[in-house]
Amino acid sequence: MRIDINKSFDHIDEIISFQDKIAKKKLVANTYRVKAILQYFTSKFPEALESLNNALKIDNALKDNSGIGKDLSTMGLVYMAQSKFPEALRCYLAALTKFDAKKDELDIAATNSNIGTIYNEMGNLSQAMENYQKSYVIHKKHKNYINQVNTLTNMASIFYKKKDLNEAIKYSKLSLKLADSIADLGAIARESGNLSGYYSHQMQPDLALTYGLKATEINKKLKNKRSLAYNYVNVSSAYYKKEDYKQSKIYGLMAYNIGKELNITEITRDASLGLSEVYEAVKMPDSALFYHKAFYKFADSIGSDKKKTEITRMGIQYDFDKKELSYQQKQSLADAQLKQQSLQLALNNAELQKTIQLRDLQRISLENEKLINQEKEKQLIIAKNKEKLQANRVNALSQAQKLNKLELKQLWLYGALAILVLASVIVYLINLYRIRQLRFKNTLQKQEALQNELLLKHQFQLTESELKAIRSQMNPHFIFNVLNSIESYVMDNDKRTASRLIQKFASLTRLILENSTKSLVSADREWKALKLYTELEAMRYNDSFTFNFYADEDLQLNTLLLPPMLVQPLIENAILHGLIGSRKPDSHLEVRLKKHDNGINITVEDNGTGIVNEPKANIKFGIKEKSMGLASIKERIAVINAQKNENVASFKITSKPETGTIASIFLPYFESAVA
Structure with a gap:
């Protein structure tokens, strides 16, 4: 959250996506609360x-x-960021009524610190500093470094408002x-911005x-537009x-626009x-007056007497409610003690x-026990006889039963011996049969593996032969077109340009000859060859179109x-x-190479006539009359799919909504073992 806020959003949204499956709903509430903090940081x-509201x-x-x-x-906190201080204070005071003094000590300290910030904004600096100091002691006790950073920032702002810039800079x-020790980028940015403001008021503009x-x-x-606007002000x-009024105006307007937006x-x-x-410094009195009036308008809306009175009233009401609650608790305790004494008296009676x-009951029980003992003695004598x-x-x-058991054991012993011998013979025969079956299966599997290996080798050789045949058609076809381009340019242009054209063609031809011996080449070499070819065509047609790779x-x-x-x-x-x-x-040509879910995607896009609007009789250039390119591409796509044994490669060509054509090739991701 304090280093890469986008990743924080990703994790939070992932939890919310399966919130219905989470049994502990308290975790879901925590998730919504953290998401709100992220949204607060991004304004x-x-x-x-x-x-x-979802968490609540x-x-x-x-x-x-x-x-x-x-x-x-x-x-x-959210209301306070929007300068809605009465609403913020109302929420803080309501929160304090819910916290447990022992379990939620840190939360109480953070809330009291935020209430101090409201007092700070309303000009009650002594009350604000008292809140900050109490909170800082608690945060330091619990080693809560993030809140220690925030409280020190608030203390610095009190000294700044008291015109004690040295103390303000010290605390800042x-x-x-x-903040730097815990790598909190948000706090580092905020405090750097505050120091900028302090040094500016101390007439040290370079440090500011x-x-x-x-x-x-x-x-x-961090994409924190709110903090960015404060930075722009400083x-x-x-x-x-520094009397650089141009830059001062630029940053001032950026801050003003963000403030209006948020x-x-x-x-x-x-x-x-x-x-x-x-504007007053650059002698533009109308603009200076406009923003001066705006300043007083916004200042009045923040520190109006009505808001101060409302905040003071809520503070007094909160203190009264605390005392009233304490009195009610004492009265309830006294009533409970009186009831407990009455109950204890009744219990004693x-x-x-x-x-x-x-x-x-004990006396009657003793007499009854004597009679029972006498009866037991009589029953004991009868029982012994x-x-x-x-x-x-x-x-x-017992003697008769032992004799019968001995005869039965002999019969069971003879039967068990007979069953054991028979079972041993059956197990031996079954194992002998299984060994023979396993040897037979092993022989069959070896024969099948050998046949599959021969079949795969044959298919690979056949596919490679088809691919070489297609490349042998593609390379002469390309060279033929490029030579036509050179011939056309040599006939129509000066020698120097023609020489440059031939040099580029030589480089392109070398790349083509080196690449044509392989079924796959590195993308940087192929990318270079495509760029060279496009440059040749652009030169041939007098740069009548632009291109981008x-x-x-x-x-x-x-x-x-x-x-x-x-x-x-x-x-x-x-x-x-x-x-x-x-x-x-x-006229413009765009060639893009991008990652795809299952591989890579190459698109060639132009804003020309398009497939539908293409003239039936195209203008002929050079001596090229027939294009074998699209048919060759489809053949090579088929060969790649045959090698992969699935439809991983594809090719399509479509018209754009207005004018032009988009051609896309989807390929699997081939990667070399050594860079």
């Missing part, structure tokens, strides 16, 4: 409030007070050093520019101090003041009655492999049948 304030809905359903407090506190540099331009570069990378002020009154207020001073009943008689009977029966930066052309002379017929057709025939003054 997407309405979207941030929408994400926070989930936390309310879960009755998670800590989550509700965090949602409300973050809402206050402490904040910058701590150094810090201000550093902050703008980081915020451009850079504009620095240029004004509807942030503080930015438009500060930018208006700076612009009024610049019940225990006394229970003790009396238990004593009577019965046991002796039963033991004699059991002994006789573009390859993706992600592609390594020296390791990527392409079939040679596959794209050249498309460029030739675009020039001869599209651009030259149209005779348009802005």
Whole structure:
């Protein structure tokens, strides 16, 4: 989030995409809250409030007070960024009622620090500093470096408003050093921008520019338009101090426009003041007056007495509510203690009655136990006589059972031996049969593998022969067309240009001859050959068209492999049948090489006559009358698909909506082993 905000958005959106499958809905609420913070950093304030409402809905359903407090506190941050201070304070105070004093100590400290910022904006500097100092102690205790950075920044702003620039710079540099130690790019950019403003007011414009331009570069990378606008205000002020009014006006207007776009009154207020001073310095009183009035208008909307009164009223109401809640809690505790004493008295009476009943019950139980013991003694004597008689009977029966068991065991032993011998014979026969079957299958598999190897070798040789035959048709065809171009230019132009044409053709011919011996060549060599051919055709037709070659930066052309002379017929057709025939003054050819999901995509695009509007009788140039290019491309595509054994390569040609043609070739990704 503090290094690459786009990647943060990707992770958050990925979680939200499967939020219905997440059992712990608290995690979903946390996700929406983090997304709101990302949107706050990128100045997407309405979207941030929408994400926070989603989080608040989930936390309310879960009755998670800590989550509700965090949602409300973050809402206050979004409102404060838009200079809506009463709304921000209302959210902060509501958040404090939800936090637990022990579990949420850090969140309470951060919220109180933000309330201090509201006091700061309203001019109550002593109350603001008190809030900052209390929060800083808690953040330092918990080693929360991010919030320590923010609190130091706020303290520096108090000293700045008190005209103590040395202390402001001291605290600001402490904040910058701590932000740099945790690699927080957002905080580094913010504090560099603040130092720019402090040095500007200290009449050190060079230092102000150094810090201000550093902050703008980081915020451009982070796409933080809100912070960028503050940076522009400070850079504009620095240029004004250096009497470079042109640059001061440029940065001031950029800040003013962003403030209007994001509807942030503080930015438009500060930018208006700076612009009024610049226009006054360059003797443009009307513009100076316009921005001076704008400054007072925006300043009044932020620090109006009505808003100050509302914020003060909410602060007093919050303190009153806290005292009222404390009184109610004490009263409830006293009532609970009185009820507990009454309950304890009733419980003691019940225990006394229970003790009396238990004593009577024990006396009756003791008499009953004596009678039971006498009856048990009689039953014990009878039971002993019965046991002796039963033991004699059991002994006789046991002897008979042992004799029967011994005979049964002998029969089982003989049966088990017979079954074991039979099972051994069957297992031996089965294993012998399986070994023979495995040997037979192994022999068959070896024969099939040998046949498949011979078949694949035959198919490869056949495919390679077809590819060589197609290349043998393609290369003479291309050379024939280029020689016609040279002949035409030599006949119509001066010797020097003709010599340049022949040199380029020599380089192109060498590339073609080297590439024609291979089925695949490196993309950088093929790309160079295509550019040379297009340059020759442009020279031949007196630069009657422009062209551009573009390859993706992600592609390594020296390791990527392409079939040679596959794209050249498309460029030739675009020039001869599209651009030259149209005779348009802005004729243009675009050749692009891009990555594709399953490989690479090569497109040749022109703004010529198009397929539908192509004249039936094209103008003939040189002695070329018949084009074999498209048929050759289709044959080579078929060969590539045959080698891959699937339809990975394709070719299509279509007309553009207005004028022109787009030809696309999709190829698998061939890559060499060594760069």
